[in-house]
Amino acid sequence: GAVVSQHPSRVICKSGTSVKIECRSLDFQATTMFWYRQFPKKSLMLMATSNEGSKATYEQGVEKDKFLINHASLTLSTLTVTSAHPEDSSFYICSAQILAGDHNEQFFGPGTRLTVL
Amino acid sequence: GENVEQHPSTLSVQEGDSAVIKCTYSDSASNYFPWYKQELGKRPQLIIDIRSNVGEKKDQRIAVTLNKTAKHFSLHITETQPEDSAVYFCAASSYFNKFYFGSGTKLNVKP
Numbered sequence: 001g002a003v004v005s006q007h008p009s010r011v012i013c014k015s016g017t018s019v020k021i022e023c024r025s026l027d028f029q030a031t032t033m034f035w036y037r038q039f040p041k042k043s044l045m046l047m048a049t050s051n052e053g054s055k056a057t058y059e060q061g062v063e064k065d066k067f068l069i070n071h072a073s074l075t076l077s078t079l080t081v082t083s084a085h086p087e088d089s090s091f092y093i094c095s096a097q098i099l100a101g102d103h104n105e106q107f108f109g110p111g112t113r114l115t116v117l
Numbered sequence: 118g119e120n121v122e123q124h125p126s127t128l129s130v131q132e133g134d135s136a137v138i139k140c141t142y143s144d145s146a147s148n149y150f151p152w153y154k155q156e157l158g159k160r161p162q163l164i165i166d167i168r169s170n171v172g173e174k175k176d177q178r179i180a181v182t183l184n185k186t187a188k189h190f191s192l193h194i195t196e197t198q199p200e201d202s203a204v205y206f207c208a209a210s211s212y213f214n215k216f217y218f219g220s221g222t223k224l225n226v227k228p
């Protein structure tokens with residue numbers, strides 16, 4: 001159980017275009033999902049918290065108009081990188097939260113490698 | 118907010134030896150401390166976790182210890198094997214809150 005999928009796994013796009021990444025919880029419902037960005041050989045940087053039915057909460061320094069997050073259902077959150085530029089190239093990973101007693105657990109998707117030319 | 122520091126950044130050990138990775142956190146409200154293993158190009162996988170009401174937890178060759186007073190927790194891997202080679206991340210979380218990750222430790226187990 002607790003499987004999270006992401007689509008696409010890899011995407012290459014031209015500068016100025018928008019790219020949508022999907023994160024799905026396959027066998028459970030997740031009211032909260034998280035989006036991370038990971039640079040090569042670096043840690044996971046939390047970008048935003050995605051809440052089903054409400055607006056996402058963005059971390060300091062993350063442009064909400066550039067990284068649009070929609071959590072329209074209990075099993076799907078999407079991240080849209082708008083007007084992508086080469087500096088947006090990165091590994092984007094989502095996670096879905098399961099509440100377990102007095103804490104939450106996060107299960108990660110396989111990640112999406114974005115390359116902006 | 119929470120600040121999690123992780124050491125060392127890289128660790129090389131001989132197969133069969135033990136490996137220890139240490140993390141410190143700043144927020145005394147943090148009560149959940151998971152450890153993740155990430156292989157190159159793959160998703161982080163939870164390998165062990167510990168709650169603040171427990172001082173130590175063990176799962177076969179992997180153990181985690183927590184010192185709430187000092188605000189630090191450690192991952193111990195015994196009898197290391199080449200397949201243990203990966204990047205390991207610690208994290209800290211308070212009640213139903215987001216995770217704050219350490220900077221990661223690249224473990225290399227030499228056969």
